Amino acid sequence: MASRKKVLLKVIILGDSGVGKTSLMNQYVNKRFSSQYKATIGADFLTKEVLVDDRMVTLQIWDTAGQERFQSLGVAFYRGADCCVLVYDTTAPNTFKSLESWRDEFLIQASPRDPDNFPFVVIGNKIDLENRAVTPKRAQAWCAAKNDLPHFECSAKEATKVDEAFVTIARAALQQEADTELYKEVPERVDLRRNDAARSNSGDCAC
Amino acid sequence: MDELPKKVDFVVCGTGLPCSIFAAACARIGKSVLQIDRNTFYGSEWSNFNMKEAKSWKASCESSKVISNLKFTPSECWDTFEMFLRTEQYRFNINVDNSPLFSTGKMTELLIQSKATRYLSFKNVASLKTVYEDEFMSVPASRADLFASKRVTVIEKRKMMNFLTKSLQEEPSEEISTFDQFLERFKLTEKLKSFVKSSIIFSNTEDLSLYDGLAKLKKFISSLGKYSAASAFLYASYGSGELAQAFARMCAVFGGITVLEYPLKEIFLEDDLVTSLSISVPESSTPHKVRCDHMIAEVNYLESYHNNTEEDFHQVIIILTDDDLKKIIKDEKLALAEDSGPEPDHCIITAIVDGHHIWGLALDSSSSTTPKGKSIVTLRCRHKPTLDKFSSKFATDSLWQMEFTNSKVHLNDLPANVQVSPTVQFDPDYDYAVSWAENLFKKLCPEEEWLPPMPEPGDIIFPTDEEGEKKPEDPKDAEESKDSTAKNTENSSQEESANAKET
Numbered sequence: 001m002a003s004r005k006k007v008l009l010k011v012i013i014l015g016d017s018g019v020g021k022t023s024l025m026n027q028y029v030n031k032r033f034s035s036q037y038k039a040t041i042g043a044d045f046l047t048k049e050v051l052v053d054d055r056m057v058t059l060q061i062w063d064t065a066g067q068e069r070f071q072s073l074g075v076a077f078y079r080g081a082d083c084c085v086l087v088y089d090t091t092a093p094n095t096f097k098s099l100e101s102w103r104d105e106f107l108i109q110a111s112p113r114d115p116d117n118f119p120f121v122v123i124g125n126k127i128d129l130e131n132r133a134v135t136p137k138r139a140q141a142w143c144a145a146k147n148d149l150p151h152f153e154c155s156a157k158e159a160t161k162v163d164e165a166f167v168t169i170a171r172a173a174l175q176q177e178a179d180t181e182l183y184k185e186v187p188e189r190v191d192l193r194r195n196d197a198a199r200s201n202s203g204d205c206a207c
Numbered sequence: 208m209d210e211l212p213k214k215v216d217f218v219v220c221g222t223g224l225p226c227s228i229f230a231a232a233c234a235r236i237g238k239s240v241l242q243i244d245r246n247t248f249y250g251s252e253w254s255n256f257n258m259k260e261a262k263s264w265k266a267s268c269e270s271s272k273v274i275s276n277l278k279f280t281p282s283e284c285w286d287t288f289e290m291f292l293r294t295e296q297y298r299f300n301i302n303v304d305n306s307p308l309f310s311t312g313k314m315t316e317l318l319i320q321s322k323a324t325r326y327l328s329f330k331n332v333a334s335l336k337t338v339y340e341d342e343f344m345s346v347p348a349s350r351a352d353l354f355a356s357k358r359v360t361v362i363e364k365r366k367m368m369n370f371l372t373k374s375l376q377e378e379p380s381e382e383i384s385t386f387d388q389f390l391e392r393f394k395l396t397e398k399l400k401s402f403v404k405s406s407i408i409f410s411n412t413e414d415l416s417l418y419d420g421l422a423k424l425k426k427f428i429s430s431l432g433k434y435s436a437a438s439a440f441l442y443a444s445y446g447s448g449e450l451a452q453a454f455a456r457m458c459a460v461f462g463g464i465t466v467l468e469y470p471l472k473e474i475f476l477e478d479d480l481v482t483s484l485s486i487s488v489p490e491s492s493t494p495h496k497v498r499c500d501h502m503i504a505e506v507n508y509l510e511s512y513h514n515n516t517e518e519d520f521h522q523v524i525i526i527l528t529d530d531d532l533k534k535i536i537k538d539e540k541l542a543l544a545e546d547s548g549p550e551p552d553h554c555i556i557t558a559i560v561d562g563h564h565i566w567g568l569a570l571d572s573s574s575s576t577t578p579k580g581k582s583i584v585t586l587r588c589r590h591k592p593t594l595d596k597f598s599s600k601f602a603t604d605s606l607w608q609m610e611f612t613n614s615k616v617h618l619n620d621l622p623a624n625v626q627v628s629p630t631v632q633f634d635p636d637y638d639y640a641v642s643w644a645e646n647l648f649k650k651l652c653p654e655e656e657w658l659p660p661m662p663e664p665g666d667i668i669f670p671t672d673e674e675g676e677k678k679p680e681d682p683k684d685a686e687e688s689k690d691s692t693a694k695n696t697e698n699s700s701q702e703e704s705a706n707a708k709e710t
Contacts, residue, residue: 017209044325044460044664065459069209070466072459074249076326076452079445111257111297190329190434190441192319 007057009173010080014102015087016095017069020125023156024087025061028166033157052170059170078110082180083119083173085165088134090124090153096134096142103146113180119172121150123165128155211486212464214498215239217651218484220471221505223251224637225628227454228317228644228658229503234463235321236655241497242455242463243486245470249455251505252613252631255302255448255576261609264303268611272513273506273630277611298578301525301609302446304631305568305585307332307555309426310433310441313641314450321658326453330553330573332440336536337406338558338597339398343536346406346557348427349437359398367399375425386420387413404564405557409635411564440555440635442568444575450637457661469495471508480624501651502625506616509627517615521633522591524598524610526584532571535582535601555635556586560597563590566635569601581606587613589633626651 013021022043026032029046043063050059062081067073084106088095103120112118122143124134136153143149150172152165219230219242226242227249234240246267248254252274256264261279268277308315308329318324335346347353348371353364370393383389386408390400404411408423430439443449455465466486472494473485483498506513528535532552552571559565567586572579584601588594591612602608613631621627626647632639645657 044456044661046664065456066462067456067459067465070211070464072455072465072467074452074455076249076445076449077456108297189444190331192315192324192329192434192441 007055007174007177008060009057009082009170009177010060010062011083011085011169011173012062012078012081012106013085013087014064014068014106016089016092016098017066019087019089019092019095020156021087022063024085024123024125024154024162024165025063027156027159027162029061031159033159035157050166050170052167052174055174057170057174059166059173073105073109075109078106081106081110081112082176083121083169084110085121085123085169086149087123087125088139089126090134091126091129091131093133096124096139099142112176116147119176120146121152121165121169121172124151124153125156127153127160128158211466211488211495212239212241212497215241216499217241217501217503218243218497218499219503220244220484220508221251221628222246222249222451222455222465222467223505223628224253224451224454225640225643226251226503226505227451227458228640229628229647230463230465231321231323231454231457231461232644232648232658233652234458234461235658235661236652237461238652240458240463241499242458242465243469243471244465244467245507247468249467250303250448250451251507253304253448253451255300255305255446257297257301258299259297261301271507272510272516272616273614275516275612275614278609280605280608280610295578298572299527299581299583300445300448300576301527301583302448302576302585303523303525304447304613305525305570306447306635306637307440307442307568308447309636310430310439312426312430312636312638314637315441317641317658318450318453320660321457322661323453323457325661325664326456327449328444329441330444331435331438332442332553332555332568333438334554335406335438335440336554336556336569337402338556338560339401346402348402348407348439349431351437363396363399366393366395367402369393370395370399370403371428375421375428383417385413386410386415386417389417389420401559405559405566406555409557409564409566411559411562442553442570442574446574446576447637460661471504474502474511476622479622481622500624502622503628503647504625505628506618506630509618509621509625512618512621514617514619517617520612520614520630521587521589522594522610522612523585523587524594524608526586526598526601526608527577527606528582528584528601529580529604529606530582531580532569532582535584535603536569552582556584558597560588560593561590563588563593565594565597587633 013025015021023033025046029048043065045060045062047058047060050057064073086099086102088099099122107115124139139151143151150168152161154161154165156162216238217233217240219226219240222242222244230240230242247263248256248260265277268274335348336343337346344358345352345356347356347359347367353367359367374393390403407427408420410423427439434441459465468489470487471484472487474481475483481499481502483496484502485494485496487494553574554569555566556569557566565586565588567584569582569584570576571582577583586594586598615630618627629639629643648657
């Protein structure tokens with residue numbers, strides 16, 4: 001038990017621009033919300049340590065860094081994802097319709113070993129707004145048709161259900177990681193940063 | 208869809224490695240950058256693709272001046288892909304310019320310095336093998352390999368050890384001008400000389416200067432043992448095509464915009480300066496016009512300036528086989544290897560055949576470029592017939608092959624604010640790409656810092672309307688708060704209240 005190695009789980013958040021991907025992760029990790037919309041600049045990924053069923057895991061949540069605006073997310077972004085979060089705006093039906101193509105895009109680019117059972121979690125954001133245009137029924141029907149994807153209606157602004165959604169995301173990612181662990185055929189990675197840190201500590205870094 | 212900018216500091220045409228490094232460096236310091244690519248994929252001649260994408264790679268080469276004589280065997284190879292499971296097809300990552308990195312090379316140093324390493328993962332290249340007199344053998348470059356090798360005599364071991372430990376301490380003598388003359392002083396046997404040339408300095412040029420030769424030797428020796436006692440090289444998982452995407456990601460994180468499948472349509476000039484560019488927009492008949500201070504472009508975007516193409520710059524062959532590498536590379540079993548568990552199979556392969564230097568990579572699934580049980584061998588040589596002959600020994604169980612010529616293109620005089628990026632070079636690693644980007648950056652953005660460390664992800668403050676132009680947090684501040692986690696730090700909560708706006 002004690003020898004269980006630290007688990008790092010990669011979660012990526014997809015969805016049309018403006019649906020609140022950055023806000024959701026920022027609310028979850030930093031408990032912050034900024035009401036102004038600004039195409040994502042500077043958001044890279046955020047990490048958070050969480051306890052999932054008595055196991056400490058590090059979630060690494062990757063933002064699109066604005067590259068979704070012109071469909072220029074490269075394949076490298078998708079590699080090694082353990083869970084994919086699909087986000088739409090409950091007040092904008094087009095963003096809900098896009099989920100289908102985001103899901104397809106993920107499956108093509110990330111090429112998970114078992115595409116039919118890869119964990120996706122669907123989030124409808126902005127339920128704090130009045131002008132709702134995607135009904136829960138419609139969203140649930142789509143999720144049910146895709147092998148019963150978990151579905152949450154959230155508000156990043158008011159922090160509604162954000163934590164609940166991410167608990168499900170973390171659990172799904174951990175399950176996925178455990179499944180792929182069986183296929184591990186890759187030798188240890190080299191940690192360039194560790195070596196880097198060792199050098200800076202010894203005081204001979206370039207200043 | 209969002210609007211593309213109408214005016215930027217830099218338009219970068221092409222997403223190949225040199226251009227992507229440059230674009231990231233400019234975005235990093237807050238310059239406005241628009242990077243366009245005529246292809247559907249990142250990386251230009253440094254790209255990687257899976258089997259499904261081979262077709263679009265082929266289409267892109269048809270209008271390329273850099274890559275020519277592209278040939279697939281079998282010619283309609285995508286039809287044969289159906290024999291793989293759907294998920295397996297995506298597990299092939301064919302890297303067009305696959306190269307290992309020296310552990311202390313310029314690229315490795317830059318990745319560490321800029322913290323772009325967060326987007327990549329690396330492995331040590333397990334071994335270095337050379338073909339000498341038609342036999343595979345491990346190059347005894349490290350102390351352990353040297354003692355384990357049965358293919359070199361005791362005297363040779365002593366001489367090689369002497370060379371590896373003493374050569375860099377030698378006082379340069381005035382009578383010596385070439386590296387060959389320098390090698391003579393160590394009284395190496397022909398076999399050892401071949402090892403040094405093919406696999407340590409990666410050059411078989413007869414008149415290689417002493418200066419250049421020693422620089423190559425120094426690079427190898429300083430890299431050996433940095434991350435692994437037995438290897439001087441690192442290998443990026445999924446192949447070196449990932450490097451360009453890591454820099455493109457960094458560019459995006461700092462506000463740079465990249466668009467794929469947007470070909471350059473027209474260049475507008477005024478007094479020998481580019482003032483703006485017209486870019487074709489997919490699924491639209493109206494091109495986008497963008498004004499810029501500088502245009503940085505790959506050769507293929509400067510067609511009207513092409514002069515001539517140098518023939519046969521270097522030939523590349525990529526062979527995908529149905530075999531384990533162990534079956535292809537029949538090397539002696541190293542005595543020590545048995546103690547250290549199963550030996551990974553991926554390796555660097557080198558040879559000198561008929562005076563021509565050949566080098567390449569042989570990769571198995573541990574490289575994340577092939578599914579289990581399949582291998583990819585990439586070889587390159589400046590002489591096509593030699594490469595054709597040599598590569599046949601890897602092709603017995605070939606599923607398919609791809610070969611092409613990488614050429615150098617000479618351009619006529621360019622407008623003063625246009626810069627052209629280098630094409631793929633023959634030698635391993637990407638010193639040339641880093642040097643070019645760094646020199647250009649220092650010329651065009653003097654006084655600015657060259658790819659400083661990215662702040663820790665949790666320290667990046669998201670800009671608000673009031674501070675729309677606010678640059679990402681000063682990296683120096685980020686350094687100071689290095690210990691802070693992504694969670695609320697004092698620093699970020701202060702920033703938060705500063706950024707918060709009552710709604």
